[in-house]
Amino acid sequence: MSLGVVMLVHDALGRAEELARHWATHGCPVVVHVDKRVKRDAYARFVNALSDLDNVKFSKRHRCEWGTWSLVAASQTASKLMLKSFADVRHVLLASGSCLPLRPVAEMVAYLEERPQTNFIESATTEDVPWTVGGLDAERFTLRFPFSWKRHRRLFDGYVRLQRRAGFKRKIPSGLVPHLGSQWWCLTRQTLSAVLEDPERETYDRYFKRVWIPDESYYQTLVRLYSTNIESRSLTLSKFDFQGKPHIFYDDHLQLLRRSDCFVARKIWPHANKLYSSFLSEDASIMTGAEPNPGKIDRIFSKAVERRTKGRPGLVMQSRFPNDGWENGTTAAPYSVFEGFNELFEDFEPWLARAVGARVHGNLFSAEKVQFAGNETEFFGAMSSSAAVRDYNPQAFLTNLIWNTRGERQCFQFGPMDSQDVTWTLAKDPNAQISVVTGAWALPLFRSNLNFSDIRREAARLQKIESDHIDVLRSGYARARIRIWTLADFVANPMEPLQTVIDEIGSRGSTRLTEAPRMVSLDGFGQFLQNLKNQGMHPYLMGDFTVGQDPGPTARSERKPYLVK
Template identity: 60%
Template sequence: MSEAVTIGVVMLVHTAFDRAEQVIRFWAAGGCPVVVHVDRAVPKAVHDAFAGRLHDLAPRVVLSPRHRCEWGTWGIVAATIAACETMLARFPDVSHVYLASGACLPLRPVAALRDYLAAWPGTDFIESATTADVPWTVGGLSEERFTLHFPFSWRRQRKLFDRWVALQRRLGLKRRIPPGIVPHMGSQWWCLTRGTLEAILSDPQRPVFDRYFRRVWIPDESYFQTLVRRHQNRPGTRIESRSLTLSKFDHQGKPHIFYDDHLQLLRRSDCFVARKIWPHAERLYATFLRQDANTMAAEPNPAKIDRVFAKATERRRRGRSGLWMQSRYPREGWEHGVTAGPYSVFEGFTELFENWETWLARMTGARVHGHLFAPQRVEWEGGQTTFAGVLTDNPRIRDHNAQMFLRNLIWNTRGERQCFQFGPGDSQLLSWDMAKDPNAQISVISGGWIVPLFHNPPPDLRERVARLQKIEAEHLGALRSPYAKARIRIWTLSEFLESPMEALQAILDDMVPAQPGPASRPRLSEAPRLRDLRGLGRFLQSLKNEGMHPYLMGDLTAEPDSPAPPPHRPRRGGAPI
């Protein structure tokens, strides 16, 4: 049965002529006549040299009349028609015509393809679906590619192309689709029976169809796909709406390129031809261009590798959480996750407790740093000058791109929870970033920064308190905004001091994952030591008495038996608020 099938191959070539020659010789060695179309844009010297190298394959390999082929234009269809007419006229024994390009690579021997076509008599393998049924159109032109005029090149005259489309939409201009056809779309690469191809090329209405498709956008994906439906009711014919050529596209409509490391992937697809192949994929060409390769009668099934392409597309579109990609940087909101993992921020705790970092590290096993955004230096754990990924303690380098500093820290330490201190005295460049980060756990004792000032009042105390209070109020506004996605707990200093053990237990419950069993979470067995706060309420009251209003600390009652600190006299020319 396989002797009744003779496959003719039409090849469209415009580059990588050494590889195209290899593939042509493969087809010819398998008994296939080949008609080659060389893009008219190729210099004559290159064309003539290529034709000369194919001279020994005559008369089974011939070249067709040349047309200029530009993506998205009629030239590709005109080149295909010219090559098909040459094929039908020169090779009357051909029963099937297989359309391929110079970047295509046969994956299975010609005998396997011949046997497969013999098992599907009278079948045209061409992807053909109406515009309402295809999900792969990219760029907003689906039905409009058939109803608008496209006299300008999308690549060379992009502004004219876009303005002409916009003008037609605004004026409501629409082309009339010729009667007798319903526009269909599909892959450019097909395998048609001789009878179907002759019916399309000899159709009395073909001049009308050709004039219409000359102004259709990307007609190589719709010309044959539409006209094959016009002749689908011929006796003994049927359409199998799929391509025997493996071609994959990304989310932008650009074809995937196969390299040497895709060898096993291509084998697994069981397809007969694949495109687009990197011209320097030596291993692929050496492996597949063999007629004695495995000839098992396997059904082409590109779906077997769809999962790999779907994962690659997802990785390219979204990236990895917390890792910014060059394709999206620095577009705000295009990142897939602000950071790569959970981390904890503590505000007011190291000011309120003695040896807070040491205690927290012992209780949670996390890496606990000081104030990473302090103005003098980055306070890495243990006073280190550099940390994971050679992150420096230089504040100027950190503040050059504070967002990437935090992202790099969390990315470089994946698997280890990072904790650091923060306050109104630190750089506030990341206030909103942390608030919007779902990976952030932020615990705030508002007004806790007053404790060091209480113990060591500076000369410009009132100005310092007013400035820090204003900064923290703006930070709390970000944490309380509807855009905040972090896990946020806020206590005033007075609220926290009412039940510190309960607050600390809630923080630890968020940081330490629950374990199976009756004691699912660790209970506090020790508490950090509070700093001496005797007289703090009276200290705040004295600030109020001087006209200052320290409201972020909550209602800390002045102790009647505490000695009142001497009133603070602001010096002239104090620091601005």
């Protein structure tokens, strides 16, 4: 025999029994450490189930907890028993009760026999390890960690802050250079016995008892003292997500695990019956003879991490609600926002729908109700026209609308009388195309029958809202495609900006407009603006309208230069 397995078990004892029996019946002695928190009855049944195997032994039990010295102590106790009980063991593999052999044991034994002096343990200095999570890399060796991170989080964090503030640093034992790596190693008998029998072991143990997560650094550091023949990699495939939590393998990962050519994988779901039955079978056809290469599947895991952290563009759902700024794009597809066009043109919405072949809504963020196209009360994805429901989360409303209508361009109206909570969302969304005719909100006031004092107050209020909105659109944070015209500039030459907007949307029709919406009458509008000035309100967003020279609706004959080449 040349390979012994030290197995750390804390749950799923049925699967652990199956794995221990698999190793043992294929010539690999097993020493099992069972967490002391496992109840006595369950432990007794587990021991009894493996009592027919002479090469399976059980070590003294420790109460184990993640991130603490207890895991190292458990591996030390079991390893000592392994070296004492099985003199023929040349390599010792540390595994857990959820580590599943992916290739025949005979193939792994042959691989190790070809490398009798090689230690397989991931061991890198803190400067070379990019995967530490939680802000503690070098500090895990220079601070003290007497409190459990899982059970006493506030004490743990508070004591770390106190040590940082006091400038406390522990002295690292002479001759040690801290290294980090995976806790799942395969060491030669010579190296492992040197670690366990070192005269300075008491000093090293005392130091590492106050290191954070010592099972990722104890053997990884000490092995450098006793061996120069080190392969800094693990024979056990273990993958971690962006939070440092291990990926769990399920039945649908069968082909993925086979592709890796690794000898062992963790962490396998206890109920993955297909994985256990496939890899614990006696089918010799799965023998590959290939070098373990987890890099073959790294791309898949990288994409999985990206999908989990960023998600799909414009998709936010209960199961993956990202922090602000973590979302992968606000919306899923391009859309268009028109501000002031409904006020300036008659029947603008049906005209735009004919011109671009898109879904054209009214004011989706109107204070009274959501004005869906066709005045629908419900829209795709069971979206309600209720303003109260929409205003619970306006950004989510917009995101849902665009996601639910992927493949169809959405256009809607917006203005200063609408809810402004979505202003920054629109401005920062690269998918948004925003076209603004400033001051057009004054046209409904111009045609209204209100008292002029009321008109002046409302005009001042709406101008302040639109001014703030324009400031947002012109800010350095804006990422939307934004075009802004004053009302005076727009009505002086309406066809050119209309053509520009239609071209950006991507009209399904001809390249030049053959039909234009009818502009509302502007007779007397210049005098109306002058009256506002006379009442003490300065209407500056409309542009320059000279009194007595009011532009009227553009005549059909005046459009012809834009309609023909």
